[in-house]
Amino acid sequence: MKTRSQLLLSSVAAFTLLLLYVPFVAVFVLSINAAKSGTKWGGFTFAWYRQVFREPAILEAAQNTLILAVVSTIISTILGTLLAIAIWRYPWPKRIRALFDLTVYLPVVMPDIVFAAALVVAFGALRAVSSIFQFGLLTMVIAHVTFQIAFVALVVQSRLATFGRAFEEAARDLYAGGFQVLRRVTLPLLMPAIIAGAMLAFTLSLDDFIISFFTYGPTSTTLPIVIYSSVRRGVPPHIHALSMLILMITVLLVFALERLTRGAQQPSSPQARRIAVAVAGVVLILGTAVAWAVQSIRADRRRELVVYMYSEYIDPALKDEFERQTGLKLRIVEYENSEEMLAKIQQGAASQYDVLVVSDVVVPTLIRTGVISPLDLQQIPHRLNLDPRFTDPPFDRGCEYSLPYQWGTVGLMYDKRAVGDRPITWSMLFDESRQPGKYVLMDSMRDMLGIALKYRGHSMNSLDRDQVRAAGELLRRAQGMDNWIASEGGVGGKNRVMKGEAALAVVYNGDAIRAAAENDNVAFAVPPEGGVIWVDVMTITAGAPNRAAAHQFINFILDAKTGAQLSSFNRYATPNAAAMPFIRPDDRNNPAIYPPPSLQAKLEYLHDLGRNTRLYEEVWKMVKR
Amino acid sequence: MRDSPTILWRGELTTRRSLRRRGLGVLAPALFWLTIFLVLPSIATALAAFAQRGELRGQIEWSLTFDNFKRLVGFGLFGWSADHMVIFARSVWIAAVTTCLSLLLAYPLAFFIATRKPGWRYPLLALVMVPFCTNIVIRVYAWQQLLAHDMPIARLAASLRLVRPGSSLCPSTLAVYIGMVSTFLPFAVLPLYASVERLDWSIVEAARDLYASRWRIFRHAILPQTRAALQVATILAFIPAMGTFVVPDLLGGGRYMLAGSLIQQQFGGSDVPFGAAISLALMVLTLGGLFLLRRSGESGAAAAGELAQVREAAP
């Protein structure tokens, strides 16, 4: 007979479990839904699951994740066990013992992000000593091992504490010498705890995101990082499938672990030993298989060109074309915004890339910090195709370090049904009475502040405190209004308008135009008050392993036909005069892509403000608060 | 006699000095590693908090300054503003609320599992473990999907006039809280379960025999036995909650800044010393919280022991 309190207990428990699992159900449904987005049921399909296995980026990330987990687990288990045994076995004075305990507990009580920050500082310093400390698999392994050691040591230590002296004394009474005692008594008895510690370490590694995120390099993305990047852009369905696969593997792992540890509860039973051997064997086999796979898959760096650019910025067909023409392998690594890119570069990852495709704003910084080096213009004959407007930009006079890739604007993408006939203006964001519906702002400091400044009639590069602050206030108010949904990357906002969730979004023009091609209800415009004009440029890193290939790439892009194909794909404007004839007339005449001169006068480049960026940063913080 | 007397240590006749030497040898690899990759970096970060930001992005100018801390407390370019303090306060508040809610839900769940028939317990525990072992990104973005405007929950909320029709429940403060609780809940379940499983029911029965009401039974017979575990659960939930940035990032829509996001931003390239200062402040806050917790409860050794046992209970 269930009493009332038992019923209450059961319902709370059920609710809690539901809380934990309900989101997974949603993702599962999305992963088998044939419709590309949204909850409209498009039929049942496994296509997305199949696609997961066809995405090289995902496969590589999976490999990295596994290697990372296995290698770091092995190292940390050994070190952690040694640490625990050493602390327990020998007579240390009280204060030293306290010091050891503190060191062991430190990673446990440190928030992940503080730990990650410390590691970044550490690797920065170590890079001065040796360049193997570039961000990559090595740094990630080191990072993981460092926090895993503490957990392994804790598990082993807790088992050791239950030991007592009896076994060791019995062994000595039975004529065993020091090493014999360790080998025949202590270690075997400790094995279940060591294995438990190893499993814990393995799980922590697979589970980790923050630390990996701070320490990864271009060739060492892991699955969580892949998922995170795609989330900020609007999740494609095969990512749902990927998540489900990971979840299923986790379920298998956990249930297997439960079985194993159940047997190993009593350190005595022979079952535990057999299990321990089995687990060790499996790990070894896994590790070997992975290592071998890695060996055979890692492309020879010499024949590979690594380009770091914004996401969804190059036509895959062009990538193939380049590879066909040159016989090189082209690896595109993507980033979402300049801050992210700079973080990676500043922390020393520069020479892992050959070509950097970056915003104009950051070029002066890159030049001054020696990240990029001058181009050998002789190797780039196609540069003569360029429109003269772009051959002597203020941020890089004479195109010594950079050549333009694409240019465009930032403006408003809107749902025609919500806006109707009204003229598009920035006041649709800032003036509550003029808002046609919900809107998404761009999570980009300079762009949004610049827009707000422009709306007020100031320069986007103003250093006037009051002006900037007022712009910040404007943005804050805009964020506080009911119609505000979010501040996201441009692609995020685009997706929301596409789905009908928002009426307006601040986006890059190319993204919007591509969206408009798929969806008749959306359109793009740059408000007459003015906006941002930007140029993305191609640069070559100072330590590029493949300088010749890098130049080849730039030259390839600046080819007339290539330039046209590029712009047709991403719907941005081409700086390539020779490519213009090959651009579709529709695009050429589209004011959204190629703004008329009257509007062009109102557009501003964002300048690098050096130390004065702090002004904007502080205001931005106020906005985000 | 002071030099190195022969002692008997664990059945072995030897000197303290040679024991220590050997001990150091076994300790060396792990200690070396931790020193280079943990201790020194932590010190360096703490020091960097007192350094100045270089002219170029990401550079550090090693000249002593308290600028970063002044900024932290709010003295920015525009005079004093509470922005950073607000962010910190918000982080502490969210972490505290999350921890409380997590405990409120985890405790009954732990009880529920511990009072099932033995055959059911492990599968139920495994059910709790699966989210715990799943990557945080997956768990959080799953909420993002679930709370979208065209999913049943949002539609339900809209039809109940709780939100405007067509809007999604995320990003929003509510979404952040839901995400936080569901993420850190499993952390709290494990230590609580470990403790409840080992509960001495005879004490409960004694209380019942002495006419105690349900509440009194809980308060005097059950709660004291699980106190250490509650402390551990609090620590396990509170610390990561303080430093998380994935949850507010994905579910808070960029409006919701927590200390974690703040740090991530600074290390994102512009101001490493400021980021270091924030990290240091966060660390101090966390340790402070822990210290308060320890003081109000049992000795640290018991809690630490429980912590270790929890870790053992995890997979």
Add this chain to the structure above:
Amino acid sequence: MIGAQPAVGQAAPREQAAHLAPSAPRAGASSELRLSQVSKSFGQLRVLDHVGFTVEAGQFATLLGPSGCGKTTLLRIIAGLEVADRGQVALGGNDISALPANRRPINTVFQNYALFPHLSVYENIAFGLRSRRFAGEQIQRRVRDAMQMLQLDNGFEERYPDELSGGQKQRVALARALVNEPEVLLLDEPMSALDAKLRAEVQLDLRRLQRRLGKTFILVTHDQDEAMTVSDRILVMQDGRIVQSGTPLDVYEHPVNRFVARFLGLANLIPARRGMGRLETAFGAMRVKHLPQWESGTLAIRPERIRVSLLEPAGNAVSGVIRELIYRGDHIDLFVEPGELRARVSPTLRLAAGQRIWLELPPEHLEVLAD
């Protein structure tokens, strides 16, 4: 082979003990254990205070005392698991004080047996032999012999400690120790983990085993029943000192002081003062075997030695009233006024509470205690 079986009841000839472990030091033919002036302190606490005694080869000696008296520490010092601050441990004439535990030909049965949980019964028993690098067949022979001697049949070989009962574990622990043919076997409260009924059986088995093997056994216990059952010699310890040493009969019948008198069995303690040729007590004058040196002290007499009768006896008579009477199956306990004297009588006597009776305290059983 481990010890042939001599006739029951006879002490095993010394030659049996000659079957020694390979690494044992031999000087004299005797492997007597001699402790002298052994002292040990833990911090401020003085646990052993100039303890000295000798146990002859083939003896079963018991260190008996309450908890905290230092008996376990003493045992561990003999085993080599503790080092004395002062004093010497000698075996067969050789000073082994500086030898570490794993080089002494002494083995221990630990209180909770300390069987290695990860090893089978066979491997547990073989552990010491493997440490000393015996050959495989030798090990097998000796292990099987030891198991047989302790009545563990072959089926036990592959079992694991967690599958064994308390009694079985104890036998394995014994086998594990004895298979190494130590000079001395130490047992640290080996019965404490067993239930009462089993304990009684095991005590007898242990005694018989020792007789058969003829080896020196030293047992530590706080249970005086146990000590009496198994020992050839009991060493009673109090507060780090040995207060009396002797055969069970000696220690029981002739306790040297109040502590020993009370620790081994029940005793009636009667304060007395020296009079003229006899001792004055609250019950009147008492005659004793030997007059003590002291002016005032204590007399002791065991309850079962008091003669109860209805008629006034000749000497050392006390008149009393039965205050309480408890039937115990094999005897009746009487609580007699005055003085709360306890007497033990045959169960067939028909007595009742309140009855007036006479108690006789025979001088040959009236012990004069040193205090």
